[in-house]
Amino acid sequence: MNRPILLLLAAVLVLPIVVRPAIATEIWIFAIFGLGLNLLLGYTGLLSFGQSTFFGSAAYVAGFLLKQYGINAFLALGIGVGVGAASAALVGYLCVQRSGLYFIMLTFALNQLFYFIAYQWTSVTGGEDGMPGVPRPALAGIDFTNPLVYYALVSVLFLASLWIMKRIVESPLGKILQAIRENPVRAEAVGYDVPRFKLLAFVIGGAFSGLAGVLYAMLFGIVPLEAIGFVFSGNVLFATLIGGSGSLYGPVIGSFVFIWLSESVSTLWARWPLLLGVAFVIVVLFLRGGVVEAWSRVGAKFGSWRSSKPKS
Amino acid sequence: MAILETQELTKAFGALTAVNGVSLGVEAGTLHSIIGPNGAGKTTLFNLLTGTFPPTSGRILLDGRDITGTPAHRVAHLGLARSYQRTSVFPAFSLLENVWVAAFATGRSWRGLAWRKTERYAEVTARARQALADVGLGGKADAPAREISHGEQRQLELAIALAAAPRVLLLDEPAAGLSPEETRKMVALVRSLKGRYTIVLIEHKMDIIMSVSDRISVMHFGSLIAEGTPAEIQKNPEVRRAYLGGVAA
Amino acid sequence: MLYALMGLGLSLITGILNIPNFAHGALFAVGAYLLVSAATAIGNFWIALLVAPLGVALLGLAIEYAGIRRLYAAGHDYQLLFTFGLALILSESIILIWGPIGYSHLPPPILRGGLDLGFTFYPKYRLFVMVMAGLLVLATWLFLEKTRYGAIMRAGIENKEMVSLLGIDIHKLFTVAFALGAYLAGIAGALTVPIRGVNPGMGVDMLGIAFVVVALGGLGNLLGAIAAGLLIGVAQALVAGYWTEASTVVIYAVMAAVLLVRPQGMFGIR
Numbered sequence: 001m002n003r004p005i006l007l008l009l010a011a012v013l014v015l016p017i018v019v020r021p022a023i024a025t026e027i028w029i030f031a032i033f034g035l036g037l038n039l040l041l042g043y044t045g046l047l048s049f050g051q052s053t054f055f056g057s058a059a060y061v062a063g064f065l066l067k068q069y070g071i072n073a074f075l076a077l078g079i080g081v082g083v084g085a086a087s088a089a090l091v092g093y094l095c096v097q098r099s100g101l102y103f104i105m106l107t108f109a110l111n112q113l114f115y116f117i118a119y120q121w122t123s124v125t126g127g128e129d130g131m132p133g134v135p136r137p138a139l140a141g142i143d144f145t146n147p148l149v150y151y152a153l154v155s156v157l158f159l160a161s162l163w164i165m166k167r168i169v170e171s172p173l174g175k176i177l178q179a180i181r182e183n184p185v186r187a188e189a190v191g192y193d194v195p196r197f198k199l200l201a202f203v204i205g206g207a208f209s210g211l212a213g214v215l216y217a218m219l220f221g222i223v224p225l226e227a228i229g230f231v232f233s234g235n236v237l238f239a240t241l242i243g244g245s246g247s248l249y250g251p252v253i254g255s256f257v258f259i260w261l262s263e264s265v266s267t268l269w270a271r272w273p274l275l276l277g278v279a280f281v282i283v284v285l286f287l288r289g290g291v292v293e294a295w296s297r298v299g300a301k302f303g304s305w306r307s308s309k310p311k312s
Numbered sequence: 313m314a315i316l317e318t319q320e321l322t323k324a325f326g327a328l329t330a331v332n333g334v335s336l337g338v339e340a341g342t343l344h345s346i347i348g349p350n351g352a353g354k355t356t357l358f359n360l361l362t363g364t365f366p367p368t369s370g371r372i373l374l375d376g377r378d379i380t381g382t383p384a385h386r387v388a389h390l391g392l393a394r395s396y397q398r399t400s401v402f403p404a405f406s407l408l409e410n411v412w413v414a415a416f417a418t419g420r421s422w423r424g425l426a427w428r429k430t431e432r433y434a435e436v437t438a439r440a441r442q443a444l445a446d447v448g449l450g451g452k453a454d455a456p457a458r459e460i461s462h463g464e465q466r467q468l469e470l471a472i473a474l475a476a477a478p479r480v481l482l483l484d485e486p487a488a489g490l491s492p493e494e495t496r497k498m499v500a501l502v503r504s505l506k507g508r509y510t511i512v513l514i515e516h517k518m519d520i521i522m523s524v525s526d527r528i529s530v531m532h533f534g535s536l537i538a539e540g541t542p543a544e545i546q547k548n549p550e551v552r553r554a555y556l557g558g559v560a561a
Numbered sequence: 562m563l564y565a566l567m568g569l570g571l572s573l574i575t576g577i578l579n580i581p582n583f584a585h586g587a588l589f590a591v592g593a594y595l596l597v598s599a600a601t602a603i604g605n606f607w608i609a610l611l612v613a614p615l616g617v618a619l620l621g622l623a624i625e626y627a628g629i630r631r632l633y634a635a636g637h638d639y640q641l642l643f644t645f646g647l648a649l650i651l652s653e654s655i656i657l658i659w660g661p662i663g664y665s666h667l668p669p670p671i672l673r674g675g676l677d678l679g680f681t682f683y684p685k686y687r688l689f690v691m692v693m694a695g696l697l698v699l700a701t702w703l704f705l706e707k708t709r710y711g712a713i714m715r716a717g718i719e720n721k722e723m724v725s726l727l728g729i730d731i732h733k734l735f736t737v738a739f740a741l742g743a744y745l746a747g748i749a750g751a752l753t754v755p756i757r758g759v760n761p762g763m764g765v766d767m768l769g770i771a772f773v774v775v776a777l778g779g780l781g782n783l784l785g786a787i788a789a790g791l792l793i794g795v796a797q798a799l800v801a802g803y804w805t806e807a808s809t810v811v812i813y814a815v816m817a818a819v820l821l822v823r824p825q826g827m828f829g830i831r
Contacts, residue, residue, distance in 0.1 A: 041638065047636075047637050047638050047641065049581075049641060094817060094820055094821060100637070101575055101579065101580075101581055101637065101780055102776060102780060104581050104637060104641065105575075105581065105772045105775060105776050106776055106820065108583075108769070108772055109769060109772050109773050109776060109813060109816055110813070110817065112769035112772075112813055113810065113813030113814065113816075113817065116809045116810045116813065117810055120807065120809075120810060167426075167427045167429075168426050168427065170429050170430060171424065171425060171426050171427050171428055171429065171430065172416050172422070172424075172425050172426075172428070172430055172433070173425050173426040174430075175405075175409065175412065175413050175416070175430055176413065176416075176417075178402070178404065178405070179402050179405070179413045182402035182403055182404055182405065183400055183401065183402050183403075185400065186396075186400045186401065186402065186472070187402075187413070188384045188385045189362060189364075189384060189385075189387075189388065189394060189400075190388050190393075190413065190414040190417045190418075190472065190475075190476060191385055191386075191387075191388035191389050191414075191417030191418050191476065192385055192417055193383075193385045194385065230765070230769075231649075234642070234645045234649075237638065237641070237642060237645075238642060241638060241639070241642060245638070271653045271656060271657055273649045273652075273653050274649060274650055274653030274654065274657070276646070276649055277645075277646040277647065277648070277649025277650035277651075277653065278646065278650060279646070280642050280643065280645060280646025280649070281628065281643055281646040281647060281650065283642070284632065284635070284639045284640075284642050284643040284646065285628060285631060285632075285643070
């Protein structure tokens with residue numbers, strides 16, 4: 001087992017001691033979300049500015065089923081993944097034919113579509129007020145209403161997600177996606193159906209986002225409208241960029257940074273999104289490459305970083 | 313029988329006809345060159361052959377089978393591989409990874425696509441290493457592609473095409489931008505590939521063309537104006553006129 | 562019509578600067594709020610209408626100069642994050658300065674009330690907005706088509722390198738383009754105030770629509786943006802008559818439908 005993994009395992013064990021279990025849980029949920037985005041952003045080179053579409057859709061659907069039909073947790077998670085993947089397939093299908101700015105705008109606009117549907121469909125989603133009352137059912141006799149127990153579940157799922165993403169990234173698919181990022185024309189010429197692969201990346205990213213969405217709904221017991229809004233999409237983008245889109249573990253680091261940032265600031269000031277915006281601007285103007293490079297240097301010391309590193 | 317054949321292949325971009333009724337046949341195992349002044353339509357012809365865009369009219373046959381209109385990503389699987397005039401590689405990858413990706417695409421099976429570690433595909437890796445060795449880059453397999461010299465990049469360019477284990481190689485100015493020394497090496501390389509592959513070559517450097525080609529087709533303003541052995545082409549007055557003195561004696 | 566204005570401004574920015582400007586909606590909102598303040602302070606709607614968009618243009622200048630200028634070489638992801646962060650800052654600042662509750666503002670006395678069009682009463686102010694926006698679109702269009710500088714801008718959309726090779730200061734071009742785009746957003750925002758009032762969320766809604774217009778019309782395709790803006794506006798008005806809640810959704814649905822059939826938008830060139 002290489003060192004980043006060991007470090008993460010340690011973090012998983014130690015974190016709930018350092019911060020409240022709810023926050024610790026949120027960090028891993030966001031990390032799963034970020035992993036999904038980074039497959040698209042860092043590896044395939046697709047800036048999808050609408051990941052909250054899949055996150056939110058999964059949260060709403062699973063939340064609804066949990067609330068109204070009392071489905072079990074296992075099913076809820078599966079549905080979350082499925083809804084995330086399905087919505088990503090839909091959005092991806094519309095978007096992969098375009099690239100560059102068009103692609104970004106499309107993912108955003110489709111995100112807005114879903115957002116407005118959620119906003120208007122108040123009978124199901126609760127509109128602006130969100131969908132409260134999402135339960136956290138027991139699974140195999142384990143009661144998850146205890147925050148620490150739920151934390152354990154989420155962190156296990158995170159580690160599993162990380163492992164899956166690592167496998168994907170180290171597989172031929174990982175290479176193909178990176179090739180598409182590096183040179184889509186040549187990738188096509190050597191025999192890859194580029195739009196299909198982009199769609200595949202979308203679906204996988206969507207599945208991860210969906211999982212994160214369900215876990216989020218169950219964590220807070222509510223699906224807020226923001227979960228499908230573009231601010232959320234921006235947050236996960238920020239987290240991924242600040243952690244470093246050039247590595248597998250970047251989104252995890254970014255999740256730490258972002259959650260810490262937003263949690264500590266939001267309690268201070270109702271206008272905290274302003275500070276968040278300022279943070280975005282500062283990162284872009286001054287720390288671009290800085291934070292990322294610092295992390296890379298730290299990470300490069302951990303030996304087998306190379307095998308999962310997408311960019312040199 | 314010609315392994316690669318075009319029949320009245322035409323491509324028009326609006327009012328501009330880039331390729332005009334080109335019919336040619338390439339015999340298996342030969343090296344067939346296509347020459348012509350800039351803008352003659354040679355690269356467009358290549359683009360048609362590799363499915364970058366469909367022809368306006370005409371047919372392309374590979375081994376007697378009509379492959380006209382095959383999309384670009386399927387062409388490699390049919391046994392047609394191409395190298396580009398402007399180096400088109402995967403900069404962030406190592407040389408081995410560059411070639412590996414190409415080798416995997418046309419490999420026997422894609423089993424384990426999303427979960428098997430790339431290291432475990434011994435057959436693909438072997439083919440990739442072989443392609444690198446064939447072009448003389450075997451020793452630099454782990455170097456990042458963006459750090460090698462221009463000449464080596466042209467070699468890599470070729471290696472990527474070779475990795476697909478094609479039957480027909482389309483080489484678009486492999487010696488572009490190479491120094492005389494590097495050009496010699498490239499010519500030797502192309503010669504070494506003769507016979508193992510059917511090669512269609514676009515080049516501007518006449519000495520290369522004359523020394524390696526079995527047959528030469530000459531294009532001008534999109535049409536084929538001459539075809540024959542190097543000796544025949546050298547003597548052809550039309551060709552001389554088209555080049556306005558560019559043909560080496 | 563307003564959609565056409567927004568789309569035109571955004572198309573200009575994205576076409577020339579090639580950055581995803583997610584602050585465009587916020588600029589719209591700023592324009593609206595500035596109008597409210599200016600009108601209240603000066604007491605004259607018309608002067609305020611003149612002044613407010615200029616304020617937004619100035620803001621645009623500052624933004625381009627201080628921030629965006631440094632990001633042309635950065636990837637779209639950082640540009641996005643920057644403009645997104647900017648949007649957050651702007652919208653939160655609006656709440657800070659003007660409070661979280663929206664305002665409404667009456668149109669100037671001349672334009673109050675409705676006009677009898679024979680088959681229906683139509684609010685005078687809305688007519689004014691249509692005309693005004695139309696004039697602005699026309700003016701911008703003429704500027705871009707007929708003047709030398711406009712031609713340079715259009716050339717910049719097509720081929721930046723060529724333009725700079727011709728000895729034109731590409732950076733000034735970018736700054737002007739951004740300021741112009743900001744101006745258009747600002748005046749669209751200002752014009753909208755007597756119709757829908759102001760509220761802090763207005764920027765976000767408009768942002769999405771602006772992107773739809775640009776996506777449909779083709780990036781940098783200015784005529785396309787105008788046409789798409791009109792189409793979207795009409796579609797929304799029609800739907801709002803029958804099924805009010807779905808009117809915004811319809812915009813996005815139309816976009817999705819069009820893109821399914823023509824991935825390059827209605828007028829985009831692949």
